[in-house]
Amino acid sequence: MIKVFDDFDLSARNTFRMKVRCRKFIEYDSAKDLETLDFSALPGPVLSIGGGSNLLFSGDFPGTLLHSRIEYVKFFDLGLEKVPVAVGAGVCFDFLCAKMCAEDLWGLENLSLIPGDAGAAAVQNIGAYGVEFKDIMTGVSCYDTVLKQKCSFKREECGYGYRESIFKKPENKGRYIITGVMLELSRKPEPRLDYAPLKAAPAKSRVLVEARLAGIQLVV
Ligand SMILES: Cc1cc2nc3c(=O)[nH]c(=O)nc-3n(C[C@H](O)[C@H](O)[C@H](O)COP(=O)(O)OP(=O)(O)OC[C@H]3O[C@@H](n4cnc5c(N)ncnc54)[C@H](O)[C@@H]3O)c2cc1C
Known part of the structure; x- marks a missing residue:
């Protein structure tokens, strides 16, 4: 379903809480919704927004x-050891990290608490504590606003680098709307603790991680 708002207040939609408005704000809950939009009739520029944590109006x-x-x-x-997980672009990324941890699926734990949605994570190639989004993702689904059709990219086609991807390139600005991401998590506990500040983490934290791996519940 599509919801359209005119002259929309963005103050709750950007983490800087800038008191600004946009001419049109459109929410959609399926990739199919995007196919029904007449992009040429929308006031431009047309831009995707997730949690608004990396945009400054x-x-x-x-x-x-x-x-x-x-x-x-x-x-x-x-x-099997590897578990594919398909995630909608509007899922809160931190919620996703917590859900994967609760399911005992490894790979996203270092990226906990990064603000924003799953779709933007694929644009930004978010990273923290020695892990980047590209390490866990296998592909993205998009809507191509130029060819007016769905498309997909495998990880190796996304041009990932440090906080970089093809979706950030000026020539692609606004072209690809990410609708979903495909991840591959692991059932095998493989904590990534090699990042220097993590290595230097207090012994107590390391004991907690090791206890969790051994299936021991510690009361602290
Ligand atoms: C306090 C704080 C801590 C942070 N810590 C980290 C960190 O540790 N590591 C890190 O990498 N980043 C960090 N960031 C940056 C931010 O969390 C990421 O850039 C995140 O991916 C932004 O997500 P968002 O949903 O808020 O994106 P937005 O700010 O809404 O959008 C970011 C960009 O993605 C595009 N976009 C959004 N959704 C889509 C979509 N569905 N399709 C196509 N394009 C889309 C937007 O057009 C925009 O160009 C931090 C930010 C804050 C405020």
């Missing part, structure tokens, strides 16, 4: 902001 936005409410998390657990 210096004034009212004259165009259209698109916001994903595609919020599924689907597991493809075949009893």
Whole structure:
């Protein structure tokens, strides 16, 4: 379903809490919704917004902001060590990290507490404590606003570098709307503790991690 808001207040939609408005704000909850939009009729520029934590509005936005409410998390657990997980672009990334930890699936734990949505994570190649989004993702699903059709990219096609991807390139600005990401998590506990500040973490934290790996519940 699509919801359209005119002259929309963005103050709760950007983490700087800038008191700004946009001409049009559109929320959608499926990739199919995007196919029904007439992009040429929307006030431009047309830009995607996730949690608004990496955007700084210096004034009212004259165009259209698109916001994903595609919020599924689907597991493809075949009893193997690697577990593919499909995630909608509108899922809160930190919620996803917590969910994977609760499911005993390894790979995202170092990225806990990074603000924003899963779709933007694929744009930004977010990273923390020696792990980057690209290390866990296998592909993205998009809507191509130029060819007006769905498309997908494998990890190696996304041009990932430090906080970099093809989706950030000026020539692609606004072209690809990310609708979902495909991840591969691991059932095998493989904590990444090689990042220098983690190595220097207090012994207590390391004992907690090791106890968790051994299945021991510590009361602290
Ligand atoms: C306190 C704080 C701590 C942070 N810590 C880290 C950190 O440790 N590591 C790190 O890497 N980053 C960090 N960041 C940056 C931020 O969390 C990331 O850049 C995050 O990916 C932004 O997500 P968002 O949903 O808020 O994106 P937004 O700010 O809404 O958008 C970011 C960009 O992605 C585009 N975009 C958003 N959704 C889509 C979509 N569905 N399709 C296509 N394009 C889209 C937007 O157009 C924009 O260009 C931090 C930010 C804050 C405020």
